[in-house]
Amino acid sequence: MNNKEKLLKEEILRMSGVNPVKCMRCGKCSGTCPAYDEMEYHPHQFVSMVESGDIEPLLESKSLYRCLTCFACVDRCPRNVEPAKLVEAVRLLAVRKQGANHLKPEDVAAVLDDDTPQQLLVSAFRKYAK
Amino acid sequence: MRKCSLESIDRVFAAINADASLYLPVDGDDGKAVYTKWEDGVKWSGALNTVRSPKSFFFPQMEDLVQFRTEGKTIEVIDPRKESEDFVVFGVRACDAKSFEVLDRVFLVDPVDSYYASRREHGVIVTVACTRPVETCFCKTFGIDPAEPAGDVSVWKTDSELFWQSNTEKGEKLLEKLADLTEECTDEAVAAQKEKINSVMSRLPLADLKADAFGAGKTMKFFDAPEWDELSESCIACGTCTYVCPTCQCYDIKDFNTGNGVIRFRCWDSCMYSEFTKMSAGQPRLTQKERFRQRFMHKLVYYPEKNGGLFSCVGCGRCLSRCPISMNIVKVMKTIGGKADE
């Protein structure tokens, strides 16, 4: 891990309050993830990649915005790792990095369709209107 | 009678301190006055009195009596006393000044306590007349006049001046040393001050408290009074009253093993303690009631009996304000003394 990676990792851990070494690599988070197929990197990979400092690819990845923030992974993780909080932190970092909101609240209505779950709307606000 | 201005007081203190250590009440950080060694910058407290009485100057809470040093199986005996130095205690109130008389009658009668005697010999007591007695004062009950304090030198304080009057040879000597800093004066101002004090004294809530019911020969009258039970009921058996009392004089002698020898010392003890005068058969006074009774009977009956009617309470009021459960000699006198008359 180079210095930059270390700093990034530290920041994410601080923001999320997550301790990735608690993960015992069971994959239940990914097993339970409803957005799994949409994601390039899956919840368990977030945990291991953050732990190994491999954060740049995560920041670049669209996976960040595929997470529904449904917290199923948080609820079911047997070790209290809370992957969703990690995803959230990386996402926040990405948003901050870009210096602007990704999606304005008023735009949300436009992207809505019948298949979009209500939960997504709520999480969209959580994610984009920070 | 001599006087000096209050402004010159530091110079006076410096002069006294020049060839004898000067101790005087100084406000501590908790606002309570404590006898402290004077040095430049130390300010005399305006407080009425100190929490600890000045008896410790002559009868300290703890003092080494003798030391034994062991080397292998030999024992060397050492007298730990150093040559006593002259010292002056300034600011003693009338009540406390009287307490020295009470202590003297214990320690200076045959066999004389040489530790105490030596300190008394080297100490000069400068009393200051009270200006603001408080509700807990009842010195008058024991015939003490706070406007006429005893001691080697008596001092009266007015708003701007101090008036000095020597009562003994030691006091005379001290005033001689201060001749340059003081001037001869009349006692008019002092008389006015005394008047002021007396007018306050008459307004005190305990002004009418009388000790007449007590004194020599009253042992049988009070010893079995049923009131002792309720009076002592909530006593927590601490030694606060004893240790703040200017006249309590009980002590214990104990040995401390230093590893290289033994230090034999004495320390204050309290008749309120369950371990007081404990002997192989146990405690002579089995209950707190008996211990409680002992303290007050001693002050009001036993001591006067042996000392020409002198009570061993001086009405300083320390125990009134310090007792954790607010039980005190005034309550005892009122309860026992009042009932006994009926």
Added chain:
Amino acid sequence: MQRIGVFVCWCGSNIAATVDVKAVAEALKSEPGVVYSADYQYMCSQAGQDLIKEAVKEHNLTGIVVCSCSPRMHEATFRKTAAAAGLNPYMVEIANIREQCSWVHKDIPSGTEKAIILGKAAVAKVNLNTPLTPGESPVTKRALVIGGGIAGIQTALDIADAGFPVDIVEKNPTIGGKMAQLDKTFPTLDCAACILTPKMVDVAQNDKIRIFSYSEVSEIKGFVGNFDVTIRKKARYVKEDVCTGCGLCVEKCPQKKIPNEFNLGMDNRSAIYIPFAQAVPKVATIDAEACTMLKKGKCGLCSKVCTAGAIDYKQQDELISEKYGAIVVATGFNPISMEKFDEYAYSQSKDVITSLEFERLTNAAGPTAGKLLRPSDLKHPHTIVFVQCVGSRCASCAEKGKEYCSKICCMYTAKHAMLTRDKYPDTDVYVFYIDVRTPGKNFDEFYRRAVEEYGVHYIKGMVGKVTPEGDKLKVRASDLLNNKQLNIDADLVVLAAAIEPDKSARPLATMLTASMDTNDFFTEAHPKLRPVESPTAGVFLSGACQGPKDIPETVSQAGAAASKVIGLLAKDKLTGNPCVASSDELMCNGCSSCERVCPYGAISYIDKEFRMPDRTVAIRRVASVNPAVCQGCGACTVACPSGAMDLRGFASGQIMAEVDAICK
């Protein structure tokens, strides 16, 4: 005043090279109480010991200080020497001037100075030593085994085999425990009943063993060698000694809709029942909750059909008191409840089952007579998903799961998967695992066989969710190695539920004053060296009550516990350690602080009448230490605020005297 002899050992040059032994002997001569001092090349030699013995006689010594090697080396030697010379052995103290002085310090002046100081400390201590005599207590030569599973059975058999009487207390109507419910056992795949039931019969037939079935321990008093135990024999409304176990009553009982615990509720039994065919004792039991006669006073059919006249509706719980020398805890385990694992739909679908339920489903004596059929529709399942570590290794929620590894699941799941594939080659079997743990003889080979020979799909990853949909169970899981999510339509999902100690263990531990860990497993006296003993003397641990265990391990621990019990019962008397705590009752406040820190439950309280310092009489609660149970750690002495509790041989006064001597 003591008369102390100081004996300084040279230990050849081991001590003498860095410590001026003559100077040490000389310096210690002038210590208080010392009347004799000598040095010698080898104090531990016969000649050295003789020197001590002679000095004791010649100088009338009352105490001995030996400045030599570590007391861990020769304290026992010199205590024997003292005893041979007529002194109490506890009047000996050792100053360790070899391991802790001559061997670690380089120059003679500092080595000598330190040796003198250590000697002075020992002298200071001996000055305060008092003769100590170890207490003795008799041993009741009978053992109690609590729990009649394979652990309890094996322990009881082994103890009985050595000739000591044993009682087994089992809370269920029959002994056998969990093993009786199993189908096959790994890694050999022999049938559980085939190997267990002969042992059950052995127990029943052994005249040294009594079985108290349908019974519970209700009170335990006393201590090692001398336990007084009260056993509550629950009313089973059938006279045990009369019932022949013919089963007619069971057949005729009209109340047949009671969930059958033995088959984990997957079928029903009658109100009067015998749990299974090979039950021991093979005696019927009436379920009072279900019996119409007992509830409403009507029916009485079983009584009518019983030719032996064994039914007794008026039977009461019976309290039996017995004395024991040793107690073995073998309370075993249970799978944890799956109710809280919503994601696996255990409560929603009958086709999500636990592994123990799976055992019953595949057992010839089970609800499906051994045919693997789905509980919901009794169809043959074609796709079976096994989920490992359900509730094990779970740190997130204490109410749900357990933080520890349950240890046995990897192996039984491999067994289940293998047996399924063996019997029904048309099934697809998936095993989702986090790690596969197979440390054990032939264990890994067994697991590999499941994969290689039987084609079980082992997938690294966990099942995230099971959703019942129509007659299928949608299983969503991750395959971590292929980094993809799997969606499997399963017919049956089997959960490897974590195991936990039986609920009866906690109250039992309280009665025994035996310690438990936070998971309610009994703690062992030492995790490595005394694994089958509880810290409470006379209490031994067998089987899963101490931690998750498989059958071979349980049986070996059961045997080990038995051998410890035999070792104890073989003694006629127990000699205690005299260095035990004792309380000065006059100073004791009865505050219970000491009792709470005592790891052995050696402290109890008595109400005693005291003449108080004021000569009144008061009844006060005071601590009393049982010297047969106390091991002398001293934890209580510091917990005691009044200093009433002290430790013989290491009294506060003695330790402070050592401190003083060292510091002076």
Added chain:
Amino acid sequence: MQKITRDQLIEKAASLLGNGTVSCVLGWEKGEFDYDVTPALFETESELREKFVFGDFCGANLSKYLVSKTRKCEGRILVFLKPCDTYSFNQLLTEHRFDREKAYVVGIPCEGMADIERVKELCGDGISSVTADGDELVVTTLYDDEPVRVKAESVLAERCVNCKSKKHVAYDELIGEDGEVLSSARFDEVARLEAMTPDERFAFWQNELSKCIRCNACRNVCPACTCERCVFDNPSSGVENKAAANSFEEKMFHIIRAFHVAGRCTDCGECSRVCPQNIPLHLLNRKFIKDIDDFYGEYQAGAEVGSRAPLVNYTFDDLEPGEVFERGGQDA
């Protein structure tokens, strides 16, 4: 100003005495002045009417008296306990110091007790009367004709300023309404000391403890110090002493005393109330309480009967003493 009145308490006590529920009443007796209240045992209604008092100076915690009085008295003792006193009561029960059945606890609400020293600071010496009037105290002195009015809250004792609980954790009967456990700033002063340099801390305690006259008031009033015989009174304990010979013995007495009550001290504050030398002794006990809370999780002694004190308990992953220091603070 207290919300309940003397008369309410007397009525309650009189009825319980009258119907034979209790045989005596532990309460407060009026003194010479308005503030020198003495704990007392009342046996009759007329005694109560004559001497019983309740007001802003009834700070004394009566729970400890139960140890000796339950041994002495036949029948049940009615004891009036303020919320903070009930913690001591429970702690004494936890330690089996008296029989619960022999006490009849009447819980009384407390609005905080006044400290006469604070009254004197604000109103001057020579107090001739102190009476409550609404949320104020009216104080007259020997030297001023005009009475001085001070807010009752401005003269509260330190322990009442930092009141930890207005909730009664034990009672047979409650007069008035029960309050809540409060979040107080009681550890602020400890934290302030912790933030000092060791030299400053040393100087602070050296100065405070040097005032100690070993009168044992703190020990004898302490509801946790109910030992049949205190180690400091016992020559065979090795620490016995009657007076502190030097600063070491001053420290030793207070360290050992604080340690002996650690985990058992309910922070009732009686030690500081009674100290004739005004040593802030509660800061020693609170240090242990704060440490216990920090290291082992919050624990309030006396909150429930039978709870296991932190010093007779442990977990496998307790802090190491070294880790305690790594957590911060300065060392020499």
Added chain:
Amino acid sequence: MQVKEYKPLIVAFCCNWCSYAGADLAGNNRLSYPADVKIIRVPCSCRVNPMFVLRAFQRGADGVIICGCHPGDCHYTSGNYYTRRRMALLFSMLDYLGIERDRTRLEWVSAAEGAKFAATMNDFVEKVTALGENKRLEDLRCKK
């Protein structure tokens, strides 16, 4: 005039089963540490009363160290857990009173850790030596 080199006085309480044996092992392996360390054998570290620690300082010790079995290894199963709590609180209190932290220590030394015992003692002696004489908890009467 020759200044005498300052030698601290260290009292070490060692539990009989682990740390005392660890000290013995240090001896067996001839691992040296300063002679300033004087060991007192106690059955278990939980036998050490805070009064003993203060007593040592009173009598002239400059440092006090308590050694016991590692957590989980206590011969008496739980003694060292109590020690850990007691000493954490005691040391914290001493620190609160302004007593130097490095004068007290609690260390876990197993019977196999002779090297750790010696290293611990070397380190402790070094730290105490750096602090110099114990002034803040001294009793002048016990000075020679």
